[in-house]
Amino acid sequence: MVSKLDLYRIFCIVGKNESFSGAAKELFMTQPAISQSIMQLEKELETRLFNRTPKGVTLTNEGSLLLEYVNSAINLIEIGEEKIAEFKNLTIGELRIGVGDTISKYFLLPQLEAFRNRYPSLKLKIENGTTDALISLLKSGEVDIVVCNLPVVDDALNVRPCMDIHDTFVYGDKYRKLLARPIGFHELAKLPLIFLEPSSNSRKYVEDFLLSKGVKISPEFELGSHDLVVEFARINMGIACVTREFTEDYLESGVLQEVQLKGEIPRRSIGVCSLKSVPLSPASTRFLELLVRE
Amino acid sequence: MVSKLDLYRIFCIVGKNESFSGAAKELFMTQPAISQSIMQLEKELETRLFNRTPKGVTLTNEGSLLLEYVNSAINLIEIGEEKIAEFKNLTIGELRIGVGDTISKYFLLPQLEAFRNRYPSLKLKIENGTTDALISLLKSGEVDIVVCNLPVVDDALNVRPCMDIHDTFVYGDKYRKLLARPIGFHELAKLPLIFLEPSSNSRKYVEDFLLSKGVKISPEFELGSHDLVVEFARINMGIACVTREFTEDYLESGVLQEVQLKGEIPRRSIGVCSLKSVPLSPASTRFLELLVRE
């Protein structure tokens, strides 16, 4: 096998030009350089590739045959390079993200819609799950970025917050009189509470916060999705712990109302996580730019 | 376009191994060299091709796509190199020779037969004509070598003699009594002579020789082929000037007999000519070796 593939590029150009000096011009090199390169190639192949004539060179049968293959090969490589360029253009490729269910519906959906309109040929792959599960997917390489509730503390990850959210408690008509005035956390804990499952990041956050205030909750209901929690509040099953930003429709229309608390639950953020050790794909980079620009 | 094609060979090996150090072993290089090469390629393409992991590297989507093309390209080049090797093996290619008619039948035919048996997949192209015409074909590149009667004086040609031949005069039964004793050149000239056409090299040679002895011939018959000349002698149309080596069948069987001359016509040679300026193809080289080995 010929050691220097670069010689083949020169061979290719010379073959097309049937001239060393012509090829030299095209390659921005000098004629002796071409001459030496071809001589080296001929030496390595132990085959005369060109017949030298006073007015240039002509391919031998061997050279002619070889040129067919080499030309195709170089074209293939150029096509490969073009494909790479398309990756960078975001005209091909895929975006693989992991995202919590609630976030996906209320926060990410519009972003994804805009992204898809902008880059319609990109494939989208979206995984749902808890924050922990998503981080696992991220680390195992099944998704490129994860959008989830913060805080996420993991030294292997880049974490960028992209939206603030607020935990709050809401109720339906039935509790309107009862909750007309502000209440403290201890009072709150005695009401029939509707929460997400204990494994959810949001639930943990609020529960931990209340614990830090010396308040232990024991919810009447532990539900699998934020939507369900909201609906349970609407049908007056109790006081629901929800994300204000994802419940705005109900709050604005007056179907649900917020509990006035004596004391505030600190805001949290939604953030986007990626692996420090793995550079982002072009598609992921672009999408991440969209998210954090907000 | 990436400037260094060599980087792609390294990329290819790394892609197969999914390891820099593994590829380094396969390429008999060190790991840092691989590392630098891939980094250079990634820089030129502005694209990450591999994800670095603690236990090696893995292809990114971009790298994976590129590898398909590059791998095919390198395979193509290798196939091309194999084809070249086949040329050298004489398993493909062609032998193009020019040869005088007489020579082709009596001298070259057995050689060609042997050559074809030895290298059956080579294509043969055989041109006939006078020496002058053949030399023209040689110079215009339509044939690789020419086998013809010497002398050929041309500074652009390599000429190698490969067989001695002798011009002689022969006759049939009718002239047996008349030519029972040696005769001189002048006597010969008075007999009814059968010659090749004046343009033929053999005819010119003998005619010139006789002229140098002060003898001018005027043949009764001027024929187009050596075979015809021989046949005319056999049917007793006259005394034929022939090449002894190509008439041996008739002489040995007694159908024809040689004129005893007082004085000898110097022997000539058959030679093989090739262009000095154009290196011989593998097939021609081999065939020429066969010819001059005799």
Next chain:
DNA sequence: CTTACCATATAACCACCTCTTATATCCATT
């Protein structure tokens, strides 16, 4: 939890190789 090993990254250095300049040579054409 710490250590050891195996992977890649980085830095510095050196030798070789490739390209350049300069010149020769050959052939064809005027």
Next chain:
DNA sequence: AATGGATATAAGAGGTGGTTATATGGTAAG
């Protein structure tokens, strides 16, 4: 015969690709 255009050859310089040495990081085993 001379000129122009093509390739070949020679020699020199610079850059590049490779080396060694070392750092860094992560996993697995003790």
